[in-house]
Amino acid sequence: MARLVECIPNFSCSKEKDEAAYNALVDVAKSVPGCTLFDAQTDGNHNRCVFTMIGSPEAIEEVAFLLTKKAAEVIDMNKHVGEHSRMGATDVIPFVPTMGVTVEECVEMSKRLGQRIWDELKIPSFLYEDSASVPERRNLATCRKGQFEGMPEKLLQPEWAPDFGERKIHPTAGITAIGARMPLVAFNVNLATSDVEVAKKIAKVIRASSGGFKCCKAMGFMLEDRGIAQVSMNMVNYEVTPLNVVYEMIKALAERYGTYIVGSEVVGLTPAKALLDCAEHYLKLENFDAHNQVMEYHLVGME
Amino acid sequence: MARLVECIPNFSCSKEKDEAAYNALVDVAKSVPGCTLFDAQTDGNHNRCVFTMIGSPEAIEEVAFLLTKKAAEVIDMNKHVGEHSRMGATDVIPFVPTMGVTVEECVEMSKRLGQRIWDELKIPSFLYEDSASVPERRNLATCRKGQFEGMPEKLLQPEWAPDFGERKIHPTAGITAIGARMPLVAFNVNLATSDVEVAKKIAKVIRASSGGFKCCKAMGFMLEDRGIAQVSMNMVNYEVTPLNVVYEMIKALAERYGTYIVGSEVVGLTPAKALLDCAEHYLKLENFDAHNQVMEYHLVGME
Numbered sequence: 001m002a003r004l005v006e007c008i009p010n011f012s013c014s015k016e017k018d019e020a021a022y023n024a025l026v027d028v029a030k031s032v033p034g035c036t037l038f039d040a041q042t043d044g045n046h047n048r049c050v051f052t053m054i055g056s057p058e059a060i061e062e063v064a065f066l067l068t069k070k071a072a073e074v075i076d077m078n079k080h081v082g083e084h085s086r087m088g089a090t091d092v093i094p095f096v097p098t099m100g101v102t103v104e105e106c107v108e109m110s111k112r113l114g115q116r117i118w119d120e121l122k123i124p125s126f127l128y129e130d131s132a133s134v135p136e137r138r139n140l141a142t143c144r145k146g147q148f149e150g151m152p153e154k155l156l157q158p159e160w161a162p163d164f165g166e167r168k169i170h171p172t173a174g175i176t177a178i179g180a181r182m183p184l185v186a187f188n189v190n191l192a193t194s195d196v197e198v199a200k201k202i203a204k205v206i207r208a209s210s211g212g213f214k215c216c217k218a219m220g221f222m223l224e225d226r227g228i229a230q231v232s233m234n235m236v237n238y239e240v241t242p243l244n245v246v247y248e249m250i251k252a253l254a255e256r257y258g259t260y261i262v263g264s265e266v267v268g269l270t271p272a273k274a275l276l277d278c279a280e281h282y283l284k285l286e287n288f289d290a291h292n293q294v295m296e297y298h299l300v301g302m303e
Numbered sequence: 304m305a306r307l308v309e310c311i312p313n314f315s316c317s318k319e320k321d322e323a324a325y326n327a328l329v330d331v332a333k334s335v336p337g338c339t340l341f342d343a344q345t346d347g348n349h350n351r352c353v354f355t356m357i358g359s360p361e362a363i364e365e366v367a368f369l370l371t372k373k374a375a376e377v378i379d380m381n382k383h384v385g386e387h388s389r390m391g392a393t394d395v396i397p398f399v400p401t402m403g404v405t406v407e408e409c410v411e412m413s414k415r416l417g418q419r420i421w422d423e424l425k426i427p428s429f430l431y432e433d434s435a436s437v438p439e440r441r442n443l444a445t446c447r448k449g450q451f452e453g454m455p456e457k458l459l460q461p462e463w464a465p466d467f468g469e470r471k472i473h474p475t476a477g478i479t480a481i482g483a484r485m486p487l488v489a490f491n492v493n494l495a496t497s498d499v500e501v502a503k504k505i506a507k508v509i510r511a512s513s514g515g516f517k518c519c520k521a522m523g524f525m526l527e528d529r530g531i532a533q534v535s536m537n538m539v540n541y542e543v544t545p546l547n548v549v550y551e552m553i554k555a556l557a558e559r560y561g562t563y564i565v566g567s568e569v570v571g572l573t574p575a576k577a578l579l580d581c582a583e584h585y586l587k588l589e590n591f592d593a594h595n596q597v598m599e600y601h602l603v604g605m606e
Contacts, residue, residue, distance in 0.1 A: 004602065038601075054602065098598065183598075190589070247586055263589040272575050272599045275586075279578035282585040283550055286493070286566040295401070295486070296575045298341075299307065299357065300602045 002300045005060045005106060006096040006183070007053045009067055012086045013075050016044025021074035025049070028070045034059035047082025048091070057101055061109050064093050068117050072173040077148045087144050087151055088174035094129070095180045098271070099300060100291065106180030107131045114164040114178050121173070124155075124165025129179035133163050140177055148174045182215075182237040185274045186267035189231045189250050193259040196222040199229035202253045206231070206246055213249075215241035228262065238274040244281045272296065305603045306403040308363045308412070309486070310356045313394045314374050315383045315477075319347025324377035328352070331373045337362035350385025351394070360404055364412050367396050371420050375476035380451045388444070390451050391477035395443060397432070398483045401574070402603060403594065409483030410434045417467035417481050424476070427458070427468025432482035436466050443480055451477045485518075488538040488577045489570035490546055492553050496562040499525040502532035505556045509534070509549055516552075518544035531565065541577040547584040575599065 015022040022042060029037040035055030042049040053063060068090040075089035093113065095106040110131040117123045132138040136159070146154040151174060154160050155167040162175060169175045191199055199220030204210045207218035215237035221230045231250055235241060247264065254260050266275075276290045291297050318325040325345060332340040338358030345352040356366060371393040378392035396416065398409040413434040420426045435441040439462070449457040454477060457463050458470040465478060472478045494502055502523030507513045510521035518540035524533045534553055538544060550567065557563050569578075579593045594600050 002602075099602070243586065261587060263587045265589050266591065266596060268596065269598045269601070270596055272579065272597045275582035275597070276575065276578050278586055279581040283546065283578075283581055284564060284566045286568050288569065293569060293571065293573055294575045294578070295572045296599045296603060298572070299305075299402070300599060 003056055003100040004054055004098040004300070005057045005101055005109070006098045007060045007064055007093065008050060008096070009053075009064060009093045010048060010050050010091045011067070011071050011075065012048060012077060012080045012082065012089055012091055013071070014044045014047045014049055014082070015042040017047050017082075018074075022049055024070055024074050025051070025067060028066050029053060029063060032059050032063040032066065035063045043084075045082065046084035047080060048084045048086065054098060057105065057109060060095065061113055064095075064113055065116055065120075068093070068113075068123065068176065069121055072121055072123060072170065076172045077174045078172060080148070085141070085144050085147055086174075087146075087148050088123070088170075088176040089172070090123075090176045091144075092128075092140060092177040093179075095178075096183050097180070098183070099297065103130050103180050103182055110178040110180050117176065118165040121170070122165070123170040123173050123176055124162035124168070125176045125178050127163040127179055128177045129181040131179040134159075137163075140179070143177050151175055182239065183271050183274075185235040185238050185243065185270050187233045187235050187243055187246070187264065188267065189233070189247065189264045190223065190226075190262050191229045191231070191254055191259050192262045193229050193257070194222075194227050195259075196220055196229045198254070198257045198259060199231050201257070202250055203231050203233075205253060206233075206249055213241040213246060216246055218246075235274070238271075238277065242277050242281070243274055244278045247278075306359055307357055307401040307603070308360045308404050308409060309399040309401045310358075310363045310367055310396065311353060311399070312356075312367060312370055312396045313351060313353050313389075314370070314378065315351060315380060315385065315389045315392055315394055316374070316378050317347045317350045317352055317385070318345040320350050320385075321377075325352055327373055327377050328354070328370060331369050332356060332366060335362050335366040335369065338366045346387075348385065349387035350383060351387045351389065357401060360408060360412060363398065364416055367398075367416055368419055368423075371396070371416075371426065371479065372424055375424055375426060375473065379475045380477045381475060383451070388447050388450055389477075390447050390449075390454055391426070391473075391479040392475070393426075393479045394447075395431075395480040396482075398481075399486050400483075401486070402600065406433050406483050406485055413481040413483050420479065421468040424473070425468070426473040426476050426479055427465035427471070428479045428481050430466040430482055431480045432484040434482040440466075443482070446480050454478055485540040485542065486574050486577075488541050488546065488573050490536045490538050490549070490567065491570065492534045492536070492550065492567045493526065493529075493565050494532045494534070494557055494562050495565045496532050496560070497525075497530050498562075499523055499532045501557070501560045501562060502534045504560070505534050505553055506536075508556060509536075509552055516544040516549060519549055521549075538577070541574075541580065545580050545584070546577055547581045550581075
């Protein structure tokens with residue numbers, strides 16, 4: 001089975017505002033064997049671009065360094081204007097375990113990369129999400145608060161020394177956030193009620209922020225076109241909080257409010273494992289080893 | 304997404320009895336770009352070898368032809384002795400849809416291959432399983448009955464003309480069976496009872512042969528080491544008869560006999576889709592498109 005990591009770096013430039021800089025980054029993203037550039041999105045208003053790359057841990061770590069180096073060459077944050085919050089030429093580098101790799105290994109990758117971009121490029125960095133050195137740094141928005149312009153002052157505050165590098169930004173490339181996180185699953189559950197308050201009450205019970213499941217973010221919404229209420233969730237770690245667990249909890253709570261689940265949806269790409277774990281639960285599978293027993297895992301990386 | 308077909312041809316030779324012939328076949332199996340030889344098993348007592356290859360439909364169809372040609376060159380069925388039933392140098396060629404390919408496309412592959420090995424090699428063939436021209440030919444054992452030695456006489460019977468070729472075997476290569484079938488899922492469900500009769504009664508209700516689900520074969524067994532009864536199934540088409548359907552039926556029948564399901568297992572490799580379909584069922588997923596929404600499908604065939 002192939003070992004694969006996804007990396008979704010965000011850069012403070014756009015094809016719309018500086019095509020040469022954007023193209024230079026795309027070229028670097030395609031330059032490392034063993035790494036595939038899946039998608040490149042650019043937004044002129046945000047003056048920001050986001051790459052989605054998948055490859056071996058080694059190739060991904062290397063391309064992330066080379067991209068950070070190139071971004072420092074072609075982007076001057078003193079001249080950057082855009083709607084999106086940002087603090088560095090390479091603003092953020094997330095590593096996501098995709099196949100045959102643990103989130104702990106991605107944490108190690110983020111730490112090696114942080115050290116290297118300080119040693120070789122003199123760009124400081126924060127570790128965030130699962131790589132965070134203290135709980136306050138898990139949230140990217142907290143790390144980025146103050147943005148590029150406010151960062152020199154922020155770094156002098158006792159609690160905001162970078163995880164790598166000195167207490168001052170790189171003069172043109174700023175500072176970067178690097179972190180490992182599990183893949184996110186967008187999971188929505190629809191209820192047989194037009195009362196959005198039911199969905200809101202259920203969301204409050206199941207989400208971590210109000211005392212619910214550790215790796216579940218949830219809100220209650222109205223689906224206006226269908227006239228029904230929806231519990232909309234971001235499952236930020238489906239291994240810690242499985243989809244079937246929140247589904248069964250919502251089912252029980254819906255019954256308590258006199259309604260029931262009519263359907264659900266996963267939005268966008270999801271890792272097979274998040275759903276295979278549900279099949280394992282409902283079929284009461286014993287000794288099931290998805291990575292060895294599911295054919296598709298053997299096909300990835302096949303020559 | 305990659306388009307992939309699995310092919311598991313069986314040849315009437317073994318590394319143990321004729322290493323040169325075996326090696327010649329292995330070399331051919333590795334010779335076509337776009338096709339990977341996953342596994343090669345050889346059995347001296349059976350005097351038979353089985354290759355597992357996966358690749359694009361085009362590459363698989365080509366390699367299946369080249370292997371049949373090579374087998375006809377290196378194997379003389381008049382001299383073949385082995386415990387396993389056989390009727391040809393290339394005894395059987397199954398095509399199994401693996402990703403982005405329908406079983407109907409595999410049926411077309413089997414028909415083109417049958418025509419070609421007659422046209423170019425003068426080897427006749429039967430179509431079996433989903434490719435069968437009449438229901439009596441679906442079963443490979445029925446096609447092969449009489450074996451190489453009895454085949455000249457069998458082909459003269461009114462109902463046993465080959466699907467391709469004349470009513471006589473190739474003098475040294477015999478006759479070949481070619482067919483498309485869905486991947487098989489070995490699925491067992493364990494019951495909280497030591498009464499094997501309950502498992503046997505349930506198996507009888509759910510299996511096709513006694514009036515149950517069309518694509519389910521089932522038997523009742525005793526798991527002696529655990530002291531519990533098991534319904535052991537071969538699911539021969541999980542799209543026609545989903546795993547969750549037989550699971551729920553067994554659950555209901557177990558209750559009728561005063562027991563319940565304690566667990567289940569899938570044995571060996573299984574296609575992700577057979578289990579993703581179960582997750583879709585139990586989570587009531589709406590508009591779920593596994594091939595577009597499951598990340599791993601996008602990773603297969605990635606460069």
